[in-house]
Amino acid sequence: MTADAASAPVGKTGAAGPAAAPHGPGARTATAYLRYVAGKLAGAAVSLLAVLVTSFFLFRLIPGDPVKFMTGGRQVSAEQFAHYRAQFGLDLPMWQQFTDYCGKALTGDLGTSYQFNAPVIDKITEALPNTLLLTGTAFVIYTLLGIFLGTRSAWRHGRLGDRLNTGLALTLYSVPSFWLGLLLIVTLSVGIGPLPGLFPTGGMESGGEEGFAYVVDVAHHLVLPVVTLVAVEYGQTLLVTRSALMDEMGSDYLTTARAKGLRDDLVRRRHAVPNALLPTVTLIFINLGRTVAGVILVETVFSWPGLGGLFYQALSVPDLPLVQGLFLVFAAAVIVMNTLADLIYPLLDPRVGR
Amino acid sequence: MDTNDQYGGHHRTPARVPLGRTPARAPLGRTPRRARLVAAAGAAALALSAGLATPLSPAPSQAHAADDDGKKVLTVAVAQSVDSLSPFLAVRLLSTSIHRLTYEYLTNYDPEDNSVVPGFANKWESSPDKLTWTYTIRSDSKWSDGEQATAEDAAWTFNTMMTDPGAATANGSFVSNFEKVTAPSPTQLVIELKKPQATMTALDVPIVPKHVWEKVDDYSKFNNDKDFPVVGNGPFVLTDYKPDSYVRLKANKDFWRGAPKFDELVFRYYKDQDAAVSALRKGEVSFVAGSPSLTPAQAASLKGEKNIHVNDAPGRRFYALATNPGARARNGETMGDGHPSLLDQRVRNALFKAVDREAVIDKVFQGHAVEGAGYIPPRFSPYFWKPSPGQELTYDPDEAGRMLDRAGLKKNADGRRIGKDGKPITYRVLCHATDPNDKAIGQYLQEWWGELGIGVTLNCLDNVTDPWLAGEYDLAFDGWSVNPDPDFVLSIHTCAALPATPEETGATDNFICDKTYDELYARQLAEYDPDKRAAIVKRMESRLYDLGYMNVMAYPNAVEAYRTDQIESITTMPAKAGNIYGQDGYWSWWSAAPADSGDSSGGSSSTGVVVGIVAGVVVLAGAGAFFTLRRRATADERE
Numbered sequence: 001m002t003a004d005a006a007s008a009p010v011g012k013t014g015a016a017g018p019a020a021a022p023h024g025p026g027a028r029t030a031t032a033y034l035r036y037v038a039g040k041l042a043g044a045a046v047s048l049l050a051v052l053v054t055s056f057f058l059f060r061l062i063p064g065d066p067v068k069f070m071t072g073g074r075q076v077s078a079e080q081f082a083h084y085r086a087q088f089g090l091d092l093p094m095w096q097q098f099t100d101y102c103g104k105a106l107t108g109d110l111g112t113s114y115q116f117n118a119p120v121i122d123k124i125t126e127a128l129p130n131t132l133l134l135t136g137t138a139f140v141i142y143t144l145l146g147i148f149l150g151t152r153s154a155w156r157h158g159r160l161g162d163r164l165n166t167g168l169a170l171t172l173y174s175v176p177s178f179w180l181g182l183l184l185i186v187t188l189s190v191g192i193g194p195l196p197g198l199f200p201t202g203g204m205e206s207g208g209e210e211g212f213a214y215v216v217d218v219a220h221h222l223v224l225p226v227v228t229l230v231a232v233e234y235g236q237t238l239l240v241t242r243s244a245l246m247d248e249m250g251s252d253y254l255t256t257a258r259a260k261g262l263r264d265d266l267v268r269r270r271h272a273v274p275n276a277l278l279p280t281v282t283l284i285f286i287n288l289g290r291t292v293a294g295v296i297l298v299e300t301v302f303s304w305p306g307l308g309g310l311f312y313q314a315l316s317v318p319d320l321p322l323v324q325g326l327f328l329v330f331a332a333a334v335i336v337m338n339t340l341a342d343l344i345y346p347l348l349d350p351r352v353g354r
Numbered sequence: 355m356d357t358n359d360q361y362g363g364h365h366r367t368p369a370r371v372p373l374g375r376t377p378a379r380a381p382l383g384r385t386p387r388r389a390r391l392v393a394a395a396g397a398a399a400l401a402l403s404a405g406l407a408t409p410l411s412p413a414p415s416q417a418h419a420a421d422d423d424g425k426k427v428l429t430v431a432v433a434q435s436v437d438s439l440s441p442f443l444a445v446r447l448l449s450t451s452i453h454r455l456t457y458e459y460l461t462n463y464d465p466e467d468n469s470v471v472p473g474f475a476n477k478w479e480s481s482p483d484k485l486t487w488t489y490t491i492r493s494d495s496k497w498s499d500g501e502q503a504t505a506e507d508a509a510w511t512f513n514t515m516m517t518d519p520g521a522a523t524a525n526g527s528f529v530s531n532f533e534k535v536t537a538p539s540p541t542q543l544v545i546e547l548k549k550p551q552a553t554m555t556a557l558d559v560p561i562v563p564k565h566v567w568e569k570v571d572d573y574s575k576f577n578n579d580k581d582f583p584v585v586g587n588g589p590f591v592l593t594d595y596k597p598d599s600y601v602r603l604k605a606n607k608d609f610w611r612g613a614p615k616f617d618e619l620v621f622r623y624y625k626d627q628d629a630a631v632s633a634l635r636k637g638e639v640s641f642v643a644g645s646p647s648l649t650p651a652q653a654a655s656l657k658g659e660k661n662i663h664v665n666d667a668p669g670r671r672f673y674a675l676a677t678n679p680g681a682r683a684r685n686g687e688t689m690g691d692g693h694p695s696l697l698d699q700r701v702r703n704a705l706f707k708a709v710d711r712e713a714v715i716d717k718v719f720q721g722h723a724v725e726g727a728g729y730i731p732p733r734f735s736p737y738f739w740k741p742s743p744g745q746e747l748t749y750d751p752d753e754a755g756r757m758l759d760r761a762g763l764k765k766n767a768d769g770r771r772i773g774k775d776g777k778p779i780t781y782r783v784l785c786h787a788t789d790p791n792d793k794a795i796g797q798y799l800q801e802w803w804g805e806l807g808i809g810v811t812l813n814c815l816d817n818v819t820d821p822w823l824a825g826e827y828d829l830a831f832d833g834w835s836v837n838p839d840p841d842f843v844l845s846i847h848t849c850a851a852l853p854a855t856p857e858e859t860g861a862t863d864n865f866i867c868d869k870t871y872d873e874l875y876a877r878q879l880a881e882y883d884p885d886k887r888a889a890i891v892k893r894m895e896s897r898l899y900d901l902g903y904m905n906v907m908a909y910p911n912a913v914e915a916y917r918t919d920q921i922e923s924i925t926t927m928p929a930k931a932g933n934i935y936g937q938d939g940y941w942s943w944w945s946a947a948p949a950d951s952g953d954s955s956g957g958s959s960s961t962g963v964v965v966g967i968v969a970g971v972v973v974l975a976g977a978g979a980f981f982t983l984r985r986r987a988t989a990d991e992r993e
């Protein structure tokens with residue numbers, strides 16, 4: 001019964017973790033888990049603090065005086081110049097700028113964008129939903145697709161189907177996303193030959209629609225950028241899933257499961273895949289953290305009004321408050337997601353965290 | 355169509371899954387077959403809807419979609435983000451263009467020849483001492499909320515800029531010479547000056563409605579982008595704005611000069627110019643802004659395309675090679691590290707004589723530019739100046755070599771020219787890393803000047819501002835957009851524009867400070883007679899040419915394109931041959947007439963939406979059916 005012993009915990013622990021608590025060993029497990037959680041949370045807090053400090057100093061290394069850049073090419077009197085510097089707080093000593101920044105950041109005030117003359121937090125919350133819609137949709141699709149195809153590939157590795165599958169995934173994985181995006185625009189958006197243009201060339205909406213028509217309109221605009229992202233990204237998940245599953249495939253417990261008379265499909269789904277999922281879960285959470293940062297190239301090609309494009313614009317000034325704020329949000333998202341992954345590992349695999 | 359298959363394949367995949375699982379028992383065989391059926395139905399529906407789409411929306415005419423209610427919409431593809439919609443803060447071209455469309459300025463420029471024509475003011479006159487200007491404000495202009503627009507609004511706008519530093523952010527320089535602004539009557543505006551100023555008919559300041567704007571607390575923070583429609587009195591009213599998505603304007607039917615012919619004007623964002631060109635080709639937009647200009651490759655790909663007109667027009671920019679004249683501040687302290695040999699006019703002139711401007715036009719701009727001459731581009735005809743044949747620095751590398759010999763820069767045994775310090779000369783040329791023209795011409799310079807025995811180091815940076823303002827360059831690629839009134843581009847070469855101290859920043863372009871030029875500048879600013887003033891401006895250009903600190907290589911064209919099946923006619927500026935996007939005035943969008951076909955751009959294709967809906971429903975239904983069947987299959991298995 002080695003097979004059940006090895007494969008069962010994975011399925012059970014996820015649901016039955018708390019249920020195990022009343023038992024002696026279970027209680028110990030719970031304390032160990034709590035200790036583990038506390039350690040991970042503390043680590044995350046330290047990382048966040050480090051990011052806060054880094055974000056302030058890192059971007060001050062970019063050459064360029066924001067006020068000079070913004071007023072370059074215009075007639076600006078010395079008084080106006082001084083007014084700008086004072087308005088942006090650039091006339092204060094560096095340490096004071098830093099303490100001001102930290103103090104405000106802790107209360108959620110990320111300052112005012114130089115170029116847009118608006119609170120950084122407003123600019124971020126304006127673009128964040130757009131980015132999440134794009135990257136989140138793509139994330140769900142490429143993760144499911146990657147796991148699904150990866151499992152199939154591993155199960156029948158070496159066969160033609162597997163080779164085609166991995167070959168295509170690798171090819172698309174190495175394609176530059178902006179190039180694929182432009183190609184999709186030229187073919188599916190403008191139309192080529194007898195094929196009509198089916199999708200909008202860019203943007204997130206046509207403007208002016210409301211209610212259900214608006215949802216449909218946005219979905220319509222969403223198709224090509226999502227397809228681009230999925231095409232470029234799913235290969236990674238596919239390959240990781242495939243190799244992890246292949247590692248498991250020689251295991252004794254699978255032979256036992258088959259010997260029990262289980263259908264091949266069930267052997268894969270109930271026994272092999274759950275055990276092989278750990279590396280994929282890591283990847284999923286890394287990708288999830290990245291979804292916030294947006295995708296500069298795809299957002300640019302499809303004119304998607306998201307955070308990636310905002311970051312690019314902020315860097316080119318440099319619009320220090322905006323750059324800092326975005327950096328903070330991006331880094332925080334990755335840290336939070338990694339911490340979540342850390343917290344979930346012990347539930348997936350009880351060996352972790354003991 | 356690999357990509358298409360990729361997309362279709364991905365939707366089909368879940369449906370194909372059950373087929374792989376069949377090795378099991380017979381009763382289960384039913385399930386996969388059902389799934390297959392669903393898949394087949396889905397695929398069929400998709401194919402059907404795609405087929406349905408074909409006759410309805412062949413690519414070019416996809417643009418139909420005049421709005422459902424038959425509104426004529428003019429859609430313009432733009433890339434630049436709005437910095438602010440407040441006229442007190444906005445400086446970017448797109449934002450100021452929107453203000454041109456939504457507010458009146460005291461005066462405007464004739465699209466025919468850039469001469470001054472009435473705007474918010476009907477008439478204007480100056481006092482004999484040149485210090486008081488009296489404008490008669492038109493009485494037929496109403497704000498879009500129904501209030502009468504009066505001289506009081508103008509006086510309030512100027513006074514706010516003069517007293518509130520936040521309101522002076524964008525246009526403060528226009529009022530810096532104002533002593534007092536009053537509105538003795540609703541139709542009379544009086545501006546008193548500290549010193550005479552010839553630019554009083556070129557005050558490019560949007561006049562805002564006092565009754566709306568006096569309620570604003572802090573002009574340095576208010577972006578005017580929350581409450582729509584925005585009250586204005588221009589040919590269009592700003593009705594909606596979504597950052598980096600679109601800016602929407604509707605025609606002001608009561609505009610005093612006459613209503614625009616399109617009902618709506620939409621600026622839509624295409625952050626990638628190739629994507630914008632695709633959108634034009636498809637008809638999703640009517641116009642692609644030449645800002646930046648379309649690349650020669652994009653222009654070439656659009657030429658000859660049915661229903662598309664490429665407007666390759668004389669631009670308003672000059673493109674020059676600036677030379678560091680030994681940067682210094684107003685207090686006399688020197689700055690930076692310009693090469694001392696460049697202080698010799700013969701050297702500067704010799705360098706320019708070795709620049710093949712024809713090659714620059716043909717090879718770099720691929721014909722989309724005009725060879726440079728004077729400082730102000732030919733489209734501003736009253737001020738355009740050309741060097742006389744004897745004065746002109748024609749391309750002549752041999753003569754350039756002799757000039758350098760005469761200047762004492764002899765060649766050494768290796769053929770390198772030696773400076774006064776005994777070292778071979780290598781000039782650092784500051785270039786914009788984002789500008790391919792800079793880089794291409796930089797390489798030519800290495801070749802041309804290399805033959806003279808002079809080395810060239812190209813210093814291409816994302817941000818040239820810092821070394822530039824510090825005077826740390828020998829030569830630099832330089833360029834400015836010129837306004838119908840040339841005062842600004844002339845002022846940036848005066849001694850007064852130098853920074854007060856090396857630590858400060860001045861409005862100076864490249865540290866030129868020349869007494870003769872300054873005297874002429876002061877004279878033109880006080881000369882109210884247009885012809886006399888133009889004559890002085892031309893003398894300034896001549897002086898600038900001889901000095902050799904600003905060598906104009908080319909006037910790049912504005913290259914833009916629009917669909918002739920959506921826009922029947924549109925006014926360029928100047929009218930004979932000129933640009934459309936970014937004019938001085940609202941002429942292009944105000945005058946644009948929709949094509950007879952009734953097509954206009956902007957809406958997404960309704961067929962596309964139908965296809966989208968059908969595809970979405972099919973996919974959802976397929977997925978739903980698949981999971982239902984799957985669950986049932988698993989249940990079977992358990993039993």
